[in-house]
Amino acid sequence: MRLLVFLLLLSCGETNRCRVIESRLEGGYGLQTGWCRLYTVVPHGVARSVSLNRDALARVVAGIRADGVPIVNAFSDAESRRRAERLAEAYGGTVMSWLSVPQMVGETIYVPWEPGNEPDTLSALLTYAHEYQHVLQDRAEGPEFGMVYGLDLMSRAWFEADASNAERDVIFALYGETSAVKDDWASTLAAGYATGPASVSVFLGVLRAGDVVRDRGYFSTLGGSRVVGWANDV
Numbered sequence: 023m024r025l026l027v028f029l030l031l032l033s034c035g036e037t038n039r040c041r042v043i044e045s046r047l048e049g050g051y052g053l054q055t056g057w058c059r060l061y062t063v064v065p066h067g068v069a070r071s072v073s074l075n076r077d078a079l080a081r082v083v084a085g086i087r088a089d090g091v092p093i094v095n096a097f098s099d100a101e102s103r104r105r106a107e108r109l110a111e112a113y114g115g116t117v118m119s120w121l122s123v124p125q126m127v128g129e130t131i132y133v134p135w136e137p138g139n140e141p142d143t144l145s146a147l148l149t150y151a152h153e154y155q156h157v158l159q160d161r162a163e164g165p166e167f168g169m170v171y172g173l174d175l176m177s178r179a180w181f182e183a184d185a186s187n188a189e190r191d192v193i194f195a196l197y198g199e200t201s202a203v204k205d206d207w208a209s210t211l212a213a214g215y216a217t218g219p220a221s222v223s224v225f226l227g228v229l230r231a232g233d234v235v236r237d238r239g240y241f242s243t244l245g246g247s248r249v250v251g252w253a254n255d256v
């Protein structure tokens with residue numbers, strides 16, 4: 023563990039980044055290789071003024087699309103339906119249930135609603151932050167992202183915990199605080215993403231490290247900081 027921290031310090035260049043990375047490691051995470059590039063240091067002072075309205079949501083959608091990421095309604099997208107059918111066949115479940123889960127595949131964000139007609143502004147905002155963070159993970163990891171996500175349970179846990187931190191960055195911006203991470207959240211997340219009991223400590227470590235980062239005055243994810251920036255029109 024210590025050797026890994028030392029190597030990351032060498033490879034990261036930026037002092038703040040590595041301080042936070044070290045705190046993540048101390049929190050229990052130490053497996054993923056590409057994540058150093060994902061971390062961002064963005065003061066969150068400006069973000070406290072975010073308000074929850076449709077204009078902010080529309081700006082976030084426009085920002086994500088301007089970054090080259092299509093957002094489409096999974097139900098109306100033929101490719102999404104084909105993929106859902108393949109997943110349903112391989113893993114069980116129904117096509118409807120696969121399509122009703124927001125997801126990022128091939129840097130396209132699929133949501134179960136018509137973009138621009140989101141049912142609930144807060145959950146839509148959090149969903150976009152979460153899925154956009156996956157896009158950034160995909161870009162950082164390169165072509166192996168899908169395979170690593172699918173096959174390496176600890177990495178998948180980290181990717182999902184990191185995407186959850188993007189949501190918590192947005193919550194922090196909206197309300198000035200986030201509720202404390204509870205132990206049972208990690209178990210629920212590990213079950214929900216089928217990452218196994220061993221991944222519980224990864225979820226806990228990454229989520230709590232995110233809180234440490236926010237308490238120090240920074241966002242814990244690039245996705246979260248960009249979404250808040252777009253919502254603020256900055």
Ligand SMILES: [Zn+2]
Binds near residue numbers: 181
């Ligand atoms: Zn996710």
